[in-house]
Amino acid sequence: MATTLAEAAETVESVEYAARLDHVSKSFAGPGGQQLVLDDITLDVAPGEFVTLLGASGCGKSTLLNLVAGLDEPTAGTITTDGRAALMFQEHALFPWLTAGKNIELALKLRGVAKPDRRGKAEELLELVRLKGAYRKRVHELSGGMRQRVAMARALAQESRLLLMDEPFAALDAITRDVLHDELTRIWEETGLSVLFVTHNVREAVRLAQRVVLLSSRPGRVAREWTVDIPQPRRIEDAPVAELSIEITEVLRGEIRRHGQH
Amino acid sequence: MASTETKTTATKPASTALAGVEAGLDALDVVTPAGRVPFRRTFVDKILPPIVATALLLVVWQITFKVVDDPTKLVSPLDVWNTLRDAWLQGELLGYIWTSVSRGLLGFLFALALGTPLGLLVARVKFVRAAIGPILSGLQSLPSVAWVPPAVLWLGLNNSMMYAVILLGAVPSIANGLVSGVDQVPPLFLRAGRTMGATGLRGTVYITLPAALPGYVAGLKQGWAFSWRSLMAAEIIASFPDLGVGLGQLLENGRNASDMSMVFEAILLILLVGIAIDLLIFSPLERWVLRSRGLLVKS
Numbered sequence: 001m002a003t004t005l006a007e008a009a010e011t012v013e014s015v016e017y018a019a020r021l022d023h024v025s026k027s028f029a030g031p032g033g034q035q036l037v038l039d040d041i042t043l044d045v046a047p048g049e050f051v052t053l054l055g056a057s058g059c060g061k062s063t064l065l066n067l068v069a070g071l072d073e074p075t076a077g078t079i080t081t082d083g084r085a086a087l088m089f090q091e092h093a094l095f096p097w098l099t100a101g102k103n104i105e106l107a108l109k110l111r112g113v114a115k116p117d118r119r120g121k122a123e124e125l126l127e128l129v130r131l132k133g134a135y136r137k138r139v140h141e142l143s144g145g146m147r148q149r150v151a152m153a154r155a156l157a158q159e160s161r162l163l164l165m166d167e168p169f170a171a172l173d174a175i176t177r178d179v180l181h182d183e184l185t186r187i188w189e190e191t192g193l194s195v196l197f198v199t200h201n202v203r204e205a206v207r208l209a210q211r212v213v214l215l216s217s218r219p220g221r222v223a224r225e226w227t228v229d230i231p232q233p234r235r236i237e238d239a240p241v242a243e244l245s246i247e248i249t250e251v252l253r254g255e256i257r258r259h260g261q262h
Numbered sequence: 263m264a265s266t267e268t269k270t271t272a273t274k275p276a277s278t279a280l281a282g283v284e285a286g287l288d289a290l291d292v293v294t295p296a297g298r299v300p301f302r303r304t305f306v307d308k309i310l311p312p313i314v315a316t317a318l319l320l321v322v323w324q325i326t327f328k329v330v331d332d333p334t335k336l337v338s339p340l341d342v343w344n345t346l347r348d349a350w351l352q353g354e355l356l357g358y359i360w361t362s363v364s365r366g367l368l369g370f371l372f373a374l375a376l377g378t379p380l381g382l383l384v385a386r387v388k389f390v391r392a393a394i395g396p397i398l399s400g401l402q403s404l405p406s407v408a409w410v411p412p413a414v415l416w417l418g419l420n421n422s423m424m425y426a427v428i429l430l431g432a433v434p435s436i437a438n439g440l441v442s443g444v445d446q447v448p449p450l451f452l453r454a455g456r457t458m459g460a461t462g463l464r465g466t467v468y469i470t471l472p473a474a475l476p477g478y479v480a481g482l483k484q485g486w487a488f489s490w491r492s493l494m495a496a497e498i499i500a501s502f503p504d505l506g507v508g509l510g511q512l513l514e515n516g517r518n519a520s521d522m523s524m525v526f527e528a529i530l531l532i533l534l535v536g537i538a539i540d541l542l543i544f545s546p547l548e549r550w551v552l553r554s555r556g557l558l559v560k561s
Contacts, residue, residue: 069457086457093454096555097472106468110459130284140556143291145284158458176287182280 018162018194019045019068019085024077026063037063039219040077045194047082047161052197052205052212054248056256060220061198065164068196085162085196086155090170092147094139100150101126101135107157125153128187145176149183156191165197169204178236181207185232202252203245207236212248216255223255337522342530345523354507362493362508363535365421369428370489377433377485381440381478386466395441398434406431406492410499419502424493431492432485439481443474479551483544490536509535 026038037060045051053061066072067079069087094103104122113121126134129149139147148168155163169177185208188195199205205212209228216223226248230240320339327338349355384391384398409430410423417423447470455461455469497510505511509532516524552558 071453071456084457084459087454089450089454091450093450095451095454095469095472096557097475106460107458110464110468130281131288138554138556141292143288145291146288154458176291179280179284179287183284186277186280 016046017044017080018047018049018082019043019196020078020080021064021068022078022080024064024067024074024079026060026067026072026075036219038067038074039221041215041220041222043213043222045162045196047194048192050188050195050197050208050210052199052209053215054199054202054205054212054252055215055220056200056217056252058217058220059215061200061215062166064215064220065166065196065198068162069164082161084158084160085164086158086160087164088148088151088155088166088168090167092139092144092151094147094151094154096139098139099135100131100137100139100142103139103150104154104157107154111158121157122153125157126150128156128190129153129183143176144172145180148172148180152184152187156187156193160193162194162196165195167199168197170199170201177204181236182233184208185234189232202249203236203241206230206241206245206248207234214248214252214255217259224251334520334522337526341523342526345527346530349527358507358509358512359531359535361506362497362510362532363539365424365508366428366486366490366493366539369425369493370432370486372425373429373432373436373485373489374482376429377436377481378440380433381437381481382444382466384437385441385444385474391441398437398441401430401434402438405495406488407495407499409492410496413496414500419500419505421505423500424496424505427492427496428489431488435488436481436485439484440474440478443477443481444470446477447473475551476548476555476557479544479548483540483548486539486544487536490532490539494532 021041021043024038024041025036027034027036029035041064043051053064055061063072065087067074068081069085070081071087094100095106098106101119101122104125105118108118108121109115123132123135126132129152131146131149131153134142134146134150139150142150151168169180172180181204184195187193195208197205197208206228212226212228214223214225215221226244228244230238230244234241323339327336330336333341346355349358380398384395406427409427413423413426413430417426451469451473452465455465460468493508494510494513497505497508498514501511501514507515509528513525513528513532516522516528549558
């Protein structure tokens with residue numbers, strides 16, 4: 001049985017997951033000895049799937065993304081990804097010494113795209129995030145929302161199958177954030193990317209995801225999962241979104257309450 | 263069939279509406295670049311104040327000259343002007359300046375070529391940093407005049423001695439500037455770079471060095487100031503006829519001849535050249551680096 005499964009996995013060309021976390025734990029050296037941040041996380045992201053990781057402070061969301069991005073090594077367990085993942089941060093992390101277009105071109109260059117192809121590809125990506133005229137703009141000349149869209153274009157330039165997003169809209173105003181939710185959903189549908197999106201905003205998680213994974217805090221464990229069947233395009237104000245958000249919030253608060261009872 | 267049709271017609275307008283909202287948001291958020299400042303305002307804000315200050319200084323100088331009334335201690339602005347004009351008419355003025363400036367800039371370029379790799383080494387290699395980092399920052403507080411006597415003993419009274427003194431003065435500044443520039447690179451940039459595949463040498467070339475540029479340029483600016491000061495110290499202490507007359511020697515010659523006008527002429531020229539090089543080379547470089555990154559707020 002096991003051999004047939006392994007054989008089957010080898011013969012199938014496409015990988016069946018964009019990311020696979022198998023019993024992943026991570027601890028850091030703290031003041032009181034080793035501090036466990038992530039405890040036995042097992043999680044699969046299917047190709048083309050949109051998963052949000054939800055949790056309160058101290059659930060190790062960012063640590064988890066760092067592990068998946070390969071910026072850090074797990075203490076135990078294994079992480080497999082389909083190629084290198086692209087990562088987007090809460091801060092745009094665009095390089096201020098380059099124009100918007102050149103930021104994207106740097107990602108292309110580091111990926112090995114030949115020089116003559118870079119310009120056109122960068123403009124295509126800018127068009128995808130609807131910033132056609134921004135090629136020559138410096139980072140400081142762009143608004144917060146525009147910066148995050150350039151950052152998104154730069155992440156897409158890496159042509160990863162998996163896009164990791166670390167609270168990318170948390171610092172934006174509510175109006176811009178709503179618009180970027182719509183944009184992200186559109187781009188996700190157009191590109192067929194897998195997305196692992198970290199947030200502490202329950203409604204944002206439900207608005208965007210096909211699957212919401214709730215992490216408990218200190219240490220981070222998978223507490224519960226929800227499949228979101230609400231058809232896209234959704235809005236954050238939609239009744240089904242609100243309903244599920246209330247349900248998830250209740251569980252989340254229950255998790256948080258446990259930390260106050262010592 | 264019918265359902266697909268309704269679906270496409272339903273999503274298309276939604277998508278164009280979204281694009282419209284987004285374009286509107288972008289337009290509202292965009293920072294309108296400040297228009298060109300009219301010359302009158304630049305004149306009143308930036309050019310007039312130093313002119314007034316200089317004029318006041320000249321007036322105070324003239325009054326003090328009248329009060330002191332001793333040409334061996336203080337000469338009038340007009341005397342200094344005449345000395346300058348004579349030097350110009352005799353074709354010597356540019357010679358003095360060029361002797362010093364060419365030495366200073368050449369020495370600075372040597373310091374740049376040495377200080378940059380040294381700074382990079384200290385910034386990136388832990389052992390090197392622990393070993394010579396403190397010495398390097400300590401050297402910055404050592405007045406470079408202190409290097410003149412040993413340099414004369416090592417190398418004799420020649421141009422190499424001057425360059426040695428410039429290097430000892432400027433290399434620590436340039437290296438330290440680069441080190442603090444690298445230290446101040448936001449970790450976020452390094453993380454972003456690493457996820458894009460900029461690790462090792464590629465990370466240094468594409469992320470660390472460009473991100474460290476503002477600190478590096480500040481170091482260059484300070485390095486030039488140190489080069490110039492070191493050179494003047496060397497020229498004053500080690501004045502020797504064969505070395506040609508630079509501004510430092512001019513000052514020393516003025517002292518030997520008890521010629522107060524010549525002393526003031528030399529001091530004035532040293533000051534003006536230092537300011538001119540900074541205004542022509544280093545300040546524009548620094549402004550360009552900061553402005554292109556949005557770090558310079560127009561006042």
